[in-house]
Amino acid sequence: MNHRKGKQTIEFENPPVIISSAAIAGQKEAQGPLRDSFDCCLSDDSCGEPSWERSEAAIFHQAVMYALKKAGQQPEDVHYILGGDLINQCVSAHYALRNIGIPFFGLYGACSTMTESLSLASMLVGGGYAEKAACATSSHFCSSEKQFRNPLEYGGQRTPSAQWTVTGAGCCILAGDGAGPRVTQVTTGKIIDKGITDISNMGAAMAPAAIDTLKVHFNDTGARPEDYDLILTGDLGVIGSDILVELMKGEGYDIAELHNDCGKMIFDIEAQDVHAGGSGCGCCASVLCGHILKEMNKGVYDRILVMATGALMNTMTIQQGESIPAIAHAVVIER
């Protein structure tokens, strides 16, 4: 058990390397501040496909193919691909990968899927079970609105706390050796439900899970916030981020200057009228696999903690009066 550190954390003896990553972004995302970091910006969010589900599968597939190409790898060089998405029964991933020929582990972690896949893939590579493994996830504004809220044509109003599902996908390739940032630690979250029932306020529902995982991480590793150049959450957005920073301060950890959130970074919140910020599996995926890993490779960050958070309800459980369980998985990436 020499990999284990504390209750919920793994520290790798041979940290897997992120040898490549790729990010695809939609039209609105391409108008945001991170536009130059994406490998491909859609000029048409439909990708020319006849349904939004097919469009999402197309960007999922594209992200994987770009990441493989950038790594100089063929699909047969990759032992596993791990990932999923938000659409019922994770069909974006399944239709995207049905011809690719890579052994597949399907995951569902809602918007935490990017770091869930990084956590598991790191253990598969670190444990010598795979030479290379791919992690991928996606979300699409139009397929998500249709499934979780209203058809776009309905033109429903959004509350100020609502977040905007990112149209985007990201994929990274992990390997046992090579050049690139390394995944050095993994802290796996528990399901936390603090009784939030407002599905237009996902940030508030997910923040308690983020707080739980971050506290456990600091306890398990003995690290302090200042040991990181960046503490990046997946898509807490403006409201969830404020809750995280405020409540972590109450726990004795001041992360205010070190924290950012992919949902706050991907859009110009005011100018692009996205209310509380971006969300969706593709939010963390496209920001991490695009902007953040590029910045790490440039030397802007040496050591970061990335923690994607997921809200684990469905539309029916909310109609049945249930509250929203949530989860957060953290990975430490070092240059």
Place this chain on the structure above:
Amino acid sequence: MNHRKGKQTIEFENPPVIISSAAIAGQKEAQGPLRDSFDCCLSDDSCGEPSWERSEAAIFHQAVMYALKKAGQQPEDVHYILGGDLINQCVSAHYALRNIGIPFFGLYGACSTMTESLSLASMLVGGGYAEKAACATSSHFCSSEKQFRNPLEYGGQRTPSAQWTVTGAGCCILAGDGAGPRVTQVTTGKIIDKGITDISNMGAAMAPAAIDTLKVHFNDTGARPEDYDLILTGDLGVIGSDILVELMKGEGYDIAELHNDCGKMIFDIEAQDVHAGGSGCGCCASVLCGHILKEMNKGVYDRILVMATGALMNTMTIQQGESIPAIAHAVVIER
């Protein structure tokens, strides 16, 4: 890479041990031939809960608690729990586990989830990342019918090729050492889509994935069918099983005498009027974690291959005219 054997198979140097397992079954399942193998048979499929989704979460939770108790373990002794279910966004697992406090990796593999979770958990335990890990999944006839087909009150007719979703759940606990059967090999499936579009014939949609994984397993390991006492599929049912046996014969592997299917075993097919047999994540879970592992512990089987299969569409993709992608994950269990 000394764990790898061939293209898609892992062979464990220190095979993880299944130290306990538990199975919960519904009322109809408790009238079938395996009634004596379940740890708990429901006298009321609702479990006294106000919704079928809550009922399914209840049996998921029960399976985990029974397995922990039989292993003499508390939740805090288990480093990870891996699992999921068929309900949109895997809410049965999420609501079942929201108070349990075990770090959670959510999986979606449709009816392949039981062996997907066994595969990943075996690598986490085998790799030294967890001392103990739990694998769990569930399905419920009433929550599945409602979501995938029609509300029960509708009284829709079923085609002869239709399968009956099992009300059941199963959980097993893996450990680095201890007494019990061991997971010695894992062969991970690719997503295979042979163009089947009939959602009332899941067996036919999933059989090609089962054939692909089984062929790869034999190629990777050099094993022959006769090296196993039992080749057990998850829920191909009567039609899918016939396709598997027939097409494997064409590939040079005669598995007719060695093959059985959880969907055929759990019901008395004719007397219980279940058409092509049982299905659902809970089918393989309850048959494996109940009957099969008990038989292994008794010495009936020494070496078995278990391969759960999953159909990876959703109801909407079928309405959109898509075919059904499928996957099959195999694990070898030895006494």
